[in-house]
Amino acid sequence: SCSGMYTANSMNCVTEALGLGLPGNGTIPAVNAARRRLAKQAGMKVMELLKKNIKPRDIATLAAFKNAIAVDMALGCSTNTVLHIPAVAHEAGIKLDLDLFNKISERTPNLCKLSPAGHHHIEDLDAAGGIQAVMKVISTLGVIDKKCQTVTGKKVEENLKTARVLDKSVIRPLNNPYSPQGGIAILRGNLAPDGAVVKQSAVAPTMQKNEGRARVFDCEDDAIKAILGGKIKGGDIVVIRYEGPKGGPGMREMLSPTSAIVGMGLDKTVALLTDGRFSGGTQGAAIGHISPEAAEGGPIALVKEGDIISINIPEKTLTLKVNDKELEKRRKALKIKKPAITTGYLARYAKMVTSASTGAVFKD
Structure with missing residues (x-):
């Protein structure tokens, strides 16, 4: 591999x-x-x-x-x-x-x-x-x-009896770790009540705490066009939804948009949030698996263009800075995007699959 x-x-x-x-x-x-x-x-x-x-x-x-x-x-x-x-x-x-x-x-x-x-x-x-x-x-x-x-x-x-470290520059000793916590963090908040995931070890120190305006896209392809078209600026937070297990369907990896962000020189100033997942090769402030997903009516479906989103990886929080009254108003008016695939195996998959927070397994 x-x-x-x-x-x-x-x-x-x-x-x-x-x-x-x-x-x-x-x-x-x-x-x-x-x-x-x-x-x-x-x-x-x-x-x-x-x-x-x-x-x-x-x-x-x-x-x-x-x-x-x-x-x-x-x-x-x-x-x-x-x-x-x-x-x-x-x-x-x-x-x-x-x-x-x-x-x-x-x-x-x-x-x-x-x-x-x-x-x-x-x-x-x-x-x-x-x-x-x-x-x-x-x-x-x-x-x-x-x-x-x-x-x-x-x-x-x-x-483990015969195991030993042969190169301390590759496997660091406990008194000299890259960070005192592990490489992955689970974030929660009103934007991800059931959790979201980030590889915190690959996030720049300047992006560990971040606040910016939401740039909202209902599919990966539209986000890529906007990024490569120069429509995303430093400080923006790209939100890609309806790419979760149900919404995709299949939860495809968001390697292309994250790579585009890096390629445009925005990886130190732009974060990406999604109910989809990422490639293992993804780097930067890429937060995925947001649950519940948009196709289930999760809070990510309520985000509007220009909303302020706060990311705090050290505190493990992901917050949409919109008051509860406004969110409830949006929820009542929400029209969940219709699935792109309505027949065949993928349609059946979308009906049976569970949230990313449970491993996207099938319902019993």
Whole structure:
């Protein structure tokens, strides 16, 4: 996959931390002989686990998911992990509250900055000791449950015995983190009552607290035209809605508009908010997964051109500075945009899918 800490690599690393991937699975480069050996070993381990009657749900416990989130925070992974981790947990019969991400983030410093947040890449992390080394470092903070079962057939504590950091410039020590909190933050407020997500490790210090006027678009394509057409200025906050799980449908990633903002030299002065999601390669003040989404009548559907929006990442808030009386007036007059697709699988998907705050899983 891509060489940075984008979504595929993020989930590969999270899978290893969860205990469902063998040590090295998250970081060994595809072209290395070690990857081929690991593939062979994986097949052998499957048969071994079968003989021992160790099943995926024996490994994917609540404690294991907490381990995975802690590693997610230490690495500064893609915001898509906040969709995929709860979705995987759902399949394991476990409900993960979004607030758990913030609780773990408060205790887990950001120790790695891989592309797009920094200049290191996955192969650098692998050479520095990989996921096992990261887990060993943060385990001293009490955020790793060492008694969790893993696919090695051993507990986490046994896997970590030989792990060590080989390059402290890639995996920083606890006394020299990039930030005292993890790479991802969950924001809430009257604009996102059920939550929104931002990769805070990739947001410039000047954009951590920001207030600006809303520039509202009901689809990604219109926003891209406005950005590339020079209609977005420094201090604006681009709002792209009706791109959530239902509204898309399918919640496509907003890589094009965020890339356009960077390309126009606006990434240090313009924020982007959406009920859609982002590519793992997204950087800047990009806040996604706003829930409830516009297609469900969420507050993002009530935003009007020129409204003032306040972003406060340190305080974990996202606020539409419009009084409750006016919002209620807008709600009564709201006409939700009709779905673009009304037949076939995607129409059925839109009817059955839940909010991004629950992992965009299907309703039972």
